[in-house]
Amino acid sequence: MRPFLKLAITVWTVLGLSASALAQEALEVTDIRYQGSVGTVVWIELAEHLGYLAPLKAKWVGNTISGPQDVQAVVSNDIDIGGAFNGALVKLIVKKAPVKAVLGYYGVDDTTWSGYYVKNDSPIKTARDLLGKKVAMNTLGAHHDFIVREYLERNKITDEEAKQVTFVITPPVTGEQALRQNQVEVTTLGGILRDKALERGGIRPLFTDRDLFGNFTAGSYVLRNKFIEQNPKASKHLVSALARSIEWARNTPPAQVRSTFESIIKARGRAESADAIQYWKSTGIPSVGGVVLDKDLQVWIDWLVKEDIIKAGQVKPSDLYTNALNSYATGAKVAAK
Template sequence: MQKIIKLFATAWLAWSAISPAAAQEALEVTDIRYQGTVGQVVWIELAEHLGNLAPLKAKWVGNTISGPQDVQAVVTNDIDIGGAFNGALVKLIVKKAPVKAVIGYYGVDDNTWTGYYVKNDSPIKTARDLLGKKVAMNTLGAHHDFMVREYLERNKVTDEEAKQVTFVITPPVSGEQALRQGQVEVSTLGGILRDKALERGGIRPLFTDRDLFGNFTAGSYVLRNKFIEQNPKASKHLVGAIAKAIEWARVTPPAQVRSTFEGIIKARGRAESADAIQFWKSTGIPSVGGVVLDKDLQVWIDWLVKEDIIKAGQVKPSDLYTNALNPYANGAKVATK
């Protein structure tokens, strides 16, 4: 009898050792492929560091500076999860990209936003002053492209006149240098890169995305439709882990978040600087747990209709996203902190 009890106890301890994996039931996949960002921490990396992602493992396959490229890599099955500006997602999904938005991953709040900067002594004061000038941004057809075009339109610059403004693709980490060296007249600077540049002085914002739209979730992570269908448990676990990481970063003192990010960057050993992390202030995501709201997508649907890029009634927000995988979806609300 004692031998049976001992065997039972041994088996129970072995089962306990693999929990919570056992409690979560067997997930359909083990690795989640993703692209990172130089000198920064993306949410899946934080989720893994916090222990939320296990038993899944984050598999880094390289870095990206472009949301549309990141989503395209999801479409072609080179990675499993990627994110882009919501306006770009609307265009891609309308064109039958087989993906679904599952959680917001960046945005604009009181502390985190993007400015479009000029030198202090620049003659550029208004939207019309941009004619004939160059504006640096990370990619075309995404967040910064939309914002500059919206700024021009709101200030009565015609579509024909707007063609005189040149958009120059520039990696975010090089945007400040391009502006200071005169390679462009305007540079897009956001978050920690913006604050680092402001600390050095000599630049001022022409306008900001928060000036235009207030606080909003600007971009969402997507999964392939087939990935969700074939891996429902893993999909839900993945999105839940990222949602919990976002909330951890929201409620944890910023100094602790920065210290955690610095540790993650150092530990991953990619020969990169973590200096910019000291300027991190907030998640920039207004909704709790990154829950996607209709308005996050409707504003860009309306914009694309206005620009004759898509037709009125061609798509509605619910066609583009699902909150079914997000544990914070019930009672979704805008965060107060």
């Protein structure tokens, strides 16, 4: 029996190595370049940790706090996948940025949303009170920028009056500090940063993005059109792996997700704190597998038309995204409706 067992082990080892080699050959690329975020875990990192990404490997090239910058890095071929607020994506793609939205990666649900906070003793109680004031946000032309503008418009603030509101670019992790030190009168806080700030007390919400739009997928990952054309198998594998990681996080107890995130942050060794992870509650993504829906983009197309940034009929949602790479697409559309 011993010679037989040795032969069997040898055969299975060879077959295993051959299968691995074939898997590597089946995909057109091996590394996927991406930008991360300090103190948090992005979906490609979770997908790699869970084993969904293999045989692809995630290659970290740095961190960013800006969605538009992340997508610009995709356009310039500095990274392979990046994400931004859907309104910013509409503007970029209308301007002929050679990218396609392939997966929703963040959004607003019952427990994950962003608020616009003032101090308890602040005289700011209405949209009109914002005139002449400073509002902190992570970047211009993205999610938080659009939400504030929508809030002003819904409250009958004219375009000319809205120019009196100053938007101040502030890293999310220092947004609370900027408010408490009176550097700004309003700050944007979401998720874990919001909950930590609320624990410390002394602040109250003026309004939230969920107040304005309810639950929605707010931002999408994009790939370069050329990348998809040249690497169809790798593109499909990548997007499906990210979608699987989103579904894992949507259906796994939050405590287990938090523990997993903490272990990923510790293992990557970037000299950062994982303290904020204890406040993670949900993905914020309402659609199954992050599938992109027409409505996720149509609301911002309508807004940009209303603001005369693009022309009516210039673009439709299907011009901006594809679900062809997402293995959850068929069932997720039905579930999201």
